[in-house]
Amino acid sequence: MAADMGGSYGSTLRYKTVDRLKPVGKHSLLGASGEISDFQEILRYLDELILYDNMWDDGNSLGPKEVHNYLTRVMYNRRNKFDPLWNSLVLGGVKKGQKYLGMVSMIGVNFEDNHVATGFGNHLARPILRDEWHENLSFEDGVKLLEKCMRVLLYRDRSAVNKLQIAKITEEGVTISQPYSLKTFWGFSAFENPTVGAEGSW
Amino acid sequence: MTKQNANWSPYDNNGGTCVAIAGADYCVIAADTRMSTGYSILTRDYSKICKLADKCVMASSGFQADVKALQKQLAARHLIYQHQHNKQVSCPAMAQLLSNTLYYKRFFPYYSFNVLGGLDNEGKGCVYTYDAVGSYERVGYSSQGSGSTLIMPFLDNQLKSPSPLLLPAQDAVTPLSESEAVDLVKTCFASATERDIYTGDKLEIVVLNKEGLHREYMELRKD
Numbered sequence: 001m002a003a004d005m006g007g008s009y010g011s012t013l014r015y016k017t018v019d020r021l022k023p024v025g026k027h028s029l030l031g032a033s034g035e036i037s038d039f040q041e042i043l044r045y046l047d048e049l050i051l052y053d054n055m056w057d058d059g060n061s062l063g064p065k066e067v068h069n070y071l072t073r074v075m076y077n078r079r080n081k082f083d084p085l086w087n088s089l090v091l092g093g094v095k096k097g098q099k100y101l102g103m104v105s106m107i108g109v110n111f112e113d114n115h116v117a118t119g120f121g122n123h124l125a126r127p128i129l130r131d132e133w134h135e136n137l138s139f140e141d142g143v144k145l146l147e148k149c150m151r152v153l154l155y156r157d158r159s160a161v162n163k164l165q166i167a168k169i170t171e172e173g174v175t176i177s178q179p180y181s182l183k184t185f186w187g188f189s190a191f192e193n194p195t196v197g198a199e200g201s202w
Numbered sequence: 203m204t205k206q207n208a209n210w211s212p213y214d215n216n217g218g219t220c221v222a223i224a225g226a227d228y229c230v231i232a233a234d235t236r237m238s239t240g241y242s243i244l245t246r247d248y249s250k251i252c253k254l255a256d257k258c259v260m261a262s263s264g265f266q267a268d269v270k271a272l273q274k275q276l277a278a279r280h281l282i283y284q285h286q287h288n289k290q291v292s293c294p295a296m297a298q299l300l301s302n303t304l305y306y307k308r309f310f311p312y313y314s315f316n317v318l319g320g321l322d323n324e325g326k327g328c329v330y331t332y333d334a335v336g337s338y339e340r341v342g343y344s345s346q347g348s349g350s351t352l353i354m355p356f357l358d359n360q361l362k363s364p365s366p367l368l369l370p371a372q373d374a375v376t377p378l379s380e381s382e383a384v385d386l387v388k389t390c391f392a393s394a395t396e397r398d399i400y401t402g403d404k405l406e407i408v409v410l411n412k413e414g415l416h417r418e419y420m421e422l423r424k425d
Binding site: 072109 | 310
């Protein structure tokens with residue numbers, strides 16, 4: 001799972017070190033875009049959920065499927081109150097050899113797929129993922145594919161910043177990378193005067 | 203408190219098309235598996251068909267989150283019914299329950315467009331067609347969802363159901379054999395996919411008959 005670390009206030013880049021990727025319990029990884037404070041509220045709900053689940057002390061724990069379902073109900077419940085949590089959420093995880101990847105939108109629309117993306121990612125990253133994803137993707141190739149997507153988003157989404165994290169979840173647990181940058185090249189001739197020859201454009 | 207989120211809608215249209223055809227001793231229920239929002243495809247493999255009871259299947263399009271809530275509500279009510287009566291709910295009873303469930307939310311509706319198909323108490327195929335607020339009717343065949351405007355007139359042309367005004371009332375079930383009905387459904391979707399951007403990817407067909415429930419799939423255009 002990959003995410004950049006920019007936080008905007010309108011079109012102002014207000015925060016430059018936002019952790020959008022968070023571990024949830026032992027088997028799940030959550031990624032979010034949208035309202036940062038709403039995301040933090042969701043994290044508080046999840047902390048409570050995991051804590052109360054731990055207090056049973058029965059050796060059972062919530063897997064990614066259960067956490068995703070919980071998020072689905074929280075998001076849909078808030079839209080029913082006409083007070084939505086303004087986020088798109090991605091939830092991935094592995095438990096007992098079962099891989100899981102799902103999404104929830106702010107009005108409760110939810111689904112599972114082999115690859116998902118939020119916001120601009122739906123338009124720019126998913127076509128790339130549909131072309132290049134396959135069942136036996138290695139971790140290294142997965143990272144390369146995510147970086148390819150993030151680079152396209154960096155070039156084309158003006159609110160994206162060149163500081164990102166990549167998180168990995170396996171049976172052993174979650175590792176979230178240190179923030180790093182992608183190499184970019186802005187000297188493409190197509191970038192220089194994009195409207196040349198486009199009649200009626202600025 | 204001041205009003206917030208003025209330009210926010212609690213609804214979305216996730217598209218999708220549903221068709222059901224009733225025969226003398228079978229029922230065919232079908233829907234595509236594409237889920238969209240606007241011009242984007244969210245996923246190519248999302249089932250819109252939900253088995254509510256042994257002889258009762260619902261296909262729903264519209265707003266996915268509402269559809270999911272509706273399916274959960276009906277499943278819960280069916281579980282209670284099973285505990286109280288120790289049997290599966292009949293299709294006509296489930297049809298009435300679906301109507302009441304939809305109308306219960308008349309002033310904040312479930313944005314879902316359903317067809318319910320199954321076998322009635324005599325083992326005859328039955329199809330019920332709904333609007334979002336619960337008006338419903340038993341028919342011989344029906345289509346709902348984004349591709350219904352393309353499919354419904356085609357079904358009318360091919361199946362020519364007797365007018366419900368005729369006296370004495372005539373049976374609405376179609377004269378087709380089971381395999382003819384499945385082929386007709388496939389043709390409908392192959393055609394609807396050509397013009398409706400919200401229909402495509404894959405077709406899921408459920409056939410109910412005295413042997414039980416049987417599922418099959420057909421690939422559709424992915425563009």
